[in-house]
Amino acid sequence: TAWWSRPSLAKAISASLGAHPLSNKALSAPQGxxxxxxxxxxxxxxxxxxxxxxxxxxxxxxxxxPPGLSRLxxxxxxxxxxWVSLTAVTRGQWMALMGAHEGMATRDEQPVESVRWPDAVQxxxxxxxxxxxxxxxxxxxPSQLTEDTQQATLVKLLSLDQGVRLPTPxxxxxxxxxxxxxxxxxxxxxxxxVQGVGRTGAQLVEVATGPSNAWGLYDTxxxxxxxxxxxxxxxxxxxxxxxLIPSSAPICGGGWLDDDELCRATQLRARDxxxxxxxxxxxxxxxVKAHP
Numbered sequence: 394t395a396w397w398s399r400p401s402l403a404k405a406i407s408a409s410l411g412a413h414p415l416s417n418k419a420l421s422a423p424q425g426x427x428x429x430x431x432x433x434x435x436x437x438x439x440x441x442x443x444x445x446x447x448x449x450x451x452x453x454x455x456x457x458x459p460p461g462l463s464r465l466x467x468x469x470x471x472x473x474x475x476w477v478s479l480t481a482v483t484r485g486q487w488m489a490l491m492g493a494h495e496g497m498a499t500r501d502e503q504p505v506e507s508v509r510w511p512d513a514v515q516x517x518x519x520x521x522x523x524x525x526x527x528x529x530x531x532x533x534x535p536s537q538l539t540e541d542t543q544q545a546t547l548v549k550l551l552s553l554d555q556g557v558r559l560p561t562p563x564x565x566x567x568x569x570x571x572x573x574x575x576x577x578x579x580x581x582x583x584x585x586x587v588q589g590v591g592r593t594g595a596q597l598v599e600v601a602t603g604p605s606n607a608w609g610l611y612d613t614x615x616x617x618x619x620x621x622x623x624x625x626x627x628x629x630x631x632x633x634x635x636x637l638i639p640s641s642a643p644i645c646g647g648g649w650l651d652d653d654e655l656c657r658a659t660q661l662r663a664r665d666x667x668x669x670x671x672x673x674x675x676x677x678x679x680x681v682k683a684h685p
Contacts, residue, residue: 431457432609433476435524437489439501451501453486454479455679456609458568465576465659469566473554474681477568480504480600480611481619481674482516490519497671502599504617504674510642510666513559513620513675514548520677521556529556550625553680559622560678562661565645568678569613569658571606576657578606578614583653588615593649597671615656617674618644618664639666648672 435453455476463469485501487494487508496507508516511534518528533547550558560568573579577587585592586603593616601611613619621643641663647656650672664673 432479433457437486437523439485439489440492449485449501451483451485451489457681458608458610461567461572463567463570463572463574465566465570465574467659469563469570469659471564471567475560475564475568476679476681477560477608477610478676478678479605479609481617481676482513483600487516490523491516497597500599502601503597504600504612506597506617506671506674507669508620508674509669510620510639510664511548516675517557517559517677524557524679526557526679527551527555529553529558550622553622553625555680557677557679559620559675561624562621562643562645563624564678565613565619565621566659566661568608568610569606569646571608571610573607576659577653578610578658583656586611586614587653587656588612588649589647589651589653589656590649591653595650597649613646614658614660615647615651615653616649617646618648618662618670618672619646620673620675621645621661642666644673 433455435455437451437453439449439451441448456479458471458475458477460471460473481504483501484494484496484498484503484505487505488501494505496505498504498506511532514530515532515534518530518532521528529551531547531549531551553561569578571579575582577583580586583589583591584604586605588598588603592603598616600616603611605611606613623639623643642665644662644664645660646658647660
């Protein structure tokens with residue numbers, strides 16, 4: 394039975410890194426990579442829409458990326474191999490798992506936006522469930538989410554090494570640079586893959602309309618600022634389970650209304666995790682467990 398007959402990447406994640414039942418798109422690894430870069434495609438179904446549009450079959454694609462270190466003005470590291478979504482999560486992908494979306498995006502291939510940090514975490518857990526994987530996050534949400542009940546919301550990062558989660562800022566920059574040394578997704582100067590206001594025309598364009606970086610990841614510079622996972626505490630007393638909703642959450646990479654200077658791989662800001670913006674979205678990663 395083909396792996397996609399079950400809506401799960403579990404076999405791919407638990408398989409050895411060199412052999413997995415995916416689309417078998419082996420690529421030559423860029424300099425500095427220690428794993429074959431391969432692609433996995435996960436089928437999803439977007440439900441019918443209120444405007445009468447029928448249900449639609451979609452694909453969510455992931456790229457296997459190696460652990461390593463990239464240096465630019467600082468060092469950016471991923472200590473683990475990761476499956477990374479090729480693009481920011483799209484409106485269609487969001488609706489396939491979460492239902493309705495209230496935002497600016499009207500097409501399935503546009504990035505989902507106007508999502509808060511806790512919304513992105515909820516999507517991660519929903520995708521973990523869809524894949525039959527353990528959760529990366531423990532959520533405790535009040536039945537009615539208002540400004541008054543936000544403080545009762547708990548989000549605990551259970552592990553960096555299980556389930557679907559947001560990348561840390563260091564991982565995010567490392568993935569955008571792709572072992573290259575240029576600030577614009579690995580390139581030294583702005584290019585057609587940098588989706589700032591100069592190329593979007595102040596319009597929310599669809600994902601992957603420009604070229605990818607060296608690892609096949611799209612729109613890591615511009616299009617939408619992407620929520621990230623705050624770096625976990627290394628305190629033995631606190632461990633990874635430190636988390637109330639953070640007072641601020643990291644967001645990376647610039648957006649479709651920004652100048653090129655803000656659309657860099659290392660661009661990092663802190664935002665209110667409850668903030669909604671038409672420039673804010675996210676992408677997800679799935680850690681690959683170590684194998685003997």
